[in-house]
Amino acid sequence: MGKRDLSPTPRRLFRKKNACLPPLTLVQGWWLFATALAALLPLIQHLPLWLSTAAVTGMAWRAWLSWRNGRLPPRWLLFLLVVAACVAVAYSYRGFFGRNPGIALLVIFLALKLLELRSVRDGITVVLLACFLLMAGFLFNQGIAAALYALAALVVAVAALIALQAGPPVRVHERLGQSASLLGQALPFMLVLFLLFPRVQGPLWGLPQDAYTAASGLSDTMAPGSISQVAQSDAIAFRVQFKGAAPPPHQQYWRVLTLTDYDGQVWRHHPTREHDALPYAPAGPSVDYEITLEPHNLRGLPVLEKAGLLPPESSFSADRLVLAATPVRSRMRYAMRSYPDYTPPPEENARILAAALSIPPEVNPRTRAQARQWRAQSSSDADILRAAAEFFQSQLLAYTLNPPLMEKDAVDAFLFEHKRGFCEHFASAFAFALRAAGVPARIIGGYQGGEINPVDGYFTVRQYDAHVWVEAWIDGWGWVRVDPTADSTPRRIEGGLRTAIGGGEAPLLARQDYAWLREFRYRMDAVTNAWNQAVLGFNPQRQREVLGRLGMSEPDWRKMSAWLAGLCGALILALVLNAMRERKKHDATRHAWQIFLRKLARQGIDAQPWMGPDTLARRAAAQLPQHAAAIRAITAAYVALRYGDELPPELRRRQTAALRDMIRRFRP
């Protein structure tokens, strides 16, 4: 039998260093590379260039080493690399705390772990690190594509784990199939956990501050060009579901923030102490709707005029904006009711009116002169408003996304020289002119318009719908909305941005042509929206609703946990029962034999899974000569039951019992 020991051993990927750790094979190594690469890929765009270059170089070096069967770098070198990389991260992020440096450190660990990849245990560490990085990807992006990618990468990671557990080598697609079927079995658990795991308000963990710098959209200052920048973006600002028909376009003014302070260049939000909101009495039917707001890092929640309802944890500001308690940093949903027709309050707080009149001295002299003229010719503020509107129309101002640069005396330059501007120029000039004429005026920033997605019926407002307009205080009328842009370019309001600006200037999706592209975008939006509503927007409130609909009364976290435990237990039980049912017919016999094998194993007789009973008995008898007879008898009984002729059931039962008895009495 000596010749039989020539059994082939697979070529090893790495030199064997520590005999007690199983070394990795070449195939296992490639699986680990694939896993690490899949985890790194989506993060690369968020990493600094030096880091992604270093990580990829490290991996390439490692791949080359295993390709050439070279020696791994020594430990001291790896140690130096770790220290150097940590210093570089600390330098480039100014510290270790926060999302980005944390992920950078993980990426470095993963790349360096690959460089000391020797044993199966190292391989498992690599897979776990990769899984962690996949999770970290959700800190950047939680969209459908990201989730699908993470799922696919997870299939690769699990396949790598399976490949690490020895077993016969199989083809790549079969390994992936094994992995997918394992993950498929985890699916019911995932659903149960998703539905029942008690939710907390907001994200499960607080995101560090640096996660929000990239949020695009409105900001609480308005400098020339700030809105036209936003208008280049076709990202979604929020989605609305109206209960009933959408209001007409001239009522689709979504208020988000007010800008009252003007320094000649920039309009700023006035940091007022909160005053009591003015009492607006509804004077007509209400519009009811529900908004799903993308995070915009502002406190103001978009609402139509005039908001008559407060979402939880929010308040009215003095200018009737709806403010959330903190800037909105995760997608939120709130129900809202607005009254387009209302009775205005008789008077406004004097300090607010004073703030709405302040202008810096000596800027825009021509506009001031014009305003003084209106004041002289008019008997009331309402007349001045009318005069101003007429003046704006008479100036034949043009609406454009690419206005010329106007630095000094910007309002004069706009009104009297260039006569071309975007809505911020219109609003800024109009508010300035009114203030110069002694009419309290302020700028309202928000969105105007939006469009219905024909696929799912949601009303979608995009960043290019961002808009600013003016509110003026007229005694007896209250704050009146005036949109100078609409007065000069009515098409902007009735038809949206894309009709106001023809051809190549508008963002791609705002154009009239490319019907198929818009159709495709509608569908994509509908899918994304469904995902946002059903998966990402599954907050405690929604969870209570869904569970209530499923028949759980007053769900609280205790009840959910109990259900969670119960359902998971039931699932595991079902899986176990299924597995038991699939176990072979001669269960009792095999079970008894397993006990026998365990008893032998305790004596140091190692039964390989491929060994037949006869081979085993001979080995055992040779090693335990004093028990040879018992071993032979047990083996004979087992063989007769398992491999012998078919026995009548009664006889089989008796013989099985006898076998079990023999094995019980077998005490080596």
Next chain:
Amino acid sequence: MSTISDLSSHHATIRAVLAAAGQIILGKDAQLKLALACLLARGHLLIEDLPGVGKTTLAHVLARLLGLEFQRIQFTSDMLPADIIGVSVFERTSGSFQFHPGPIFSQLILADEINRATPKAQSALLEAMEERQVTSEGITRPLPEPFFVIATQNPAHQIGTFALPESQLDRFLMRIELGYPDREAERALLAGADRRTLLAALPPMLQADELKQLQETAAAIHVSPALIEYVQAIAEYTRHGGPFVNGLSPRATLGLLAAARAWALLEGRPHVLPEDVQAVLPGVVAHRLQVGGAAGQVLGDAFAKAGGNAIGRHLIEAVPLP
């Protein structure tokens, strides 16, 4: 079960045959046993080894001991199918064509150096092996019973050979290698009498229909569902899990089971154990499986270095008992 007593008498007979053969073929008990199992399973045997290690002697011994009619066909590159099957010759006396049967009409054929002949001649033999009948000039003639072919083949890398294609290798139930005798066996061989003389003195140990009985007994050995599962697991592994280009065919698994039954008979067992399957596995599968694929690149070199039994060995250790 009356077969138990039959079994022990059969077993005794077989032991005697093996013992007698072992007197002449020294130190090759395992190969002798495999060859006999192959014959009892009604399969054909391919012996692959270098010239001069005793392939021909093995065939001779088996023929003598089992009392079979023996014919030897030396394959050469200029051989024609008619040289194997026979020809029809016009007889002037009777005025008709008369069939002169070729050497294949015999119970045990030794097809020596089969890979020296052209594929055409090879296929004539191989067709006869599969069909157990010969068709010549439109007339089908059955071959004698039992019909057993031992083919020998030089390793393919020798000069002037036509390697047997895989489809034809599949017709052989087993392929074995003899290998050099070990030291002790060779000393006995060198010191002992001439093998030919010993061979001539060898008495047949079986009656004419006794071999047939043995074959029938072997075919009736009990195979439990658990064992069939094991054979299926092996086939499954070669088809999907293992480092092989193609898996085992159903013909191969049938052959494996038949060979395992014959082996159980040689061991005197009324049923087949996994050990019986494992004993015949290297011989039955080695010539049917080709290492390949991604995993095979890793294992292929190792198999090549470890010799013909390595594939069987790998299979045994890779497939756990169900």
